[in-house]
Amino acid sequence: MLEARSIHHRFRPDVPLLRDVSLHVAPGEVVGLEGASGSGKTTLARLLAGHLVPDRGRVTIDGTALPQAGFRPVQYVPQTPVLAMNPRWRIGRVLRESHQPDSAARSALGVDPAWDRRFPHELSGGQLQRVALLRSLAPGTRYLVADEITSALDPVAQALIWTALLRLSRERGIGILAISHEPALLDRVALRRITLR
Numbered sequence: 001m002l003e004a005r006s007i008h009h010r011f012r013p014d015v016p017l018l019r020d021v022s023l024h025v026a027p028g029e030v031v032g033l034e035g036a037s038g039s040g041k042t043t044l045a046r047l048l049a050g051h052l053v054p055d056r057g058r059v060t061i062d063g064t065a066l067p068q069a070g071f072r073p074v075q076y077v078p079q080t081p082v083l084a085m086n087p088r089w090r091i092g093r094v095l096r097e098s099h100q101p102d103s104a105a106r107s108a109l110g111v112d113p114a115w116d117r118r119f120p121h122e123l124s125g126g127q128l129q130r131v132a133l134l135r136s137l138a139p140g141t142r143y144l145v146a147d148e149i150t151s152a153l154d155p156v157a158q159a160l161i162w163t164a165l166l167r168l169s170r171e172r173g174i175g176i177l178a179i180s181h182e183p184a185l186l187d188r189v190a191l192r193r194i195t196l197r
């Protein structure tokens, strides 16, 4: 179980952002996270992935703190994956930097092996997001924090990605925290929702 307990965080001493936020995501469960712009969704996502350390409170998996170094079992997937890829690397190298993806995950996400020879700017937004998800689904990945991953995509690309992701989450027991501004999307993918205020 991924758990955040009584998280407090602020970037400026006089402006508290997250105040006593707690949540949990079970293996294979999809939980929605919503909240107004600026309410701290991305900050919470980065705390859960271990990119940031909370001022107070704890993030744990099965009661143990996140590892300080090495592979991150909670993977953060941003809205704009191209910003998290080396523009000089071909897709094959971008993927291998994390792990050698298995063919089942590759075909579930529809990542064509021919793309491995292309550079990130030579793929569409939806194709790149599928590559980013494949990269994040390493063997050690237990949870995904999906931060507006399909907000910039058309409905067909959005449906394709979520259908594949929900299947992989079920098959591999990967818990997902799905951040979105779209209530209709959260209704479809998540059984439970948390609202940041």
Ligand SMILES: Nc1ncnc2c1ncn2[C@@H]1O[C@H](COP(=O)(O)OP(=O)(O)OP(=O)(O)O)[C@@H](O)[C@H]1O
Pocket (backbone or CB within 6 Å): 011, 017, 035, 036, 037, 038, 039, 040, 041, 042, 043, 044
């Ligand atoms: N690294 C940082 N340094 C200083 N302030 C930050 C930093 N990251 C975020 N903030 C501030 O924290 C607040 C919350 O930002 P955050 O991105 O977590 O919100 P959000 O709910 O994800 O917003 P949106 O829905 O617009 O993406 C904002 O006021 C933002 O300016």
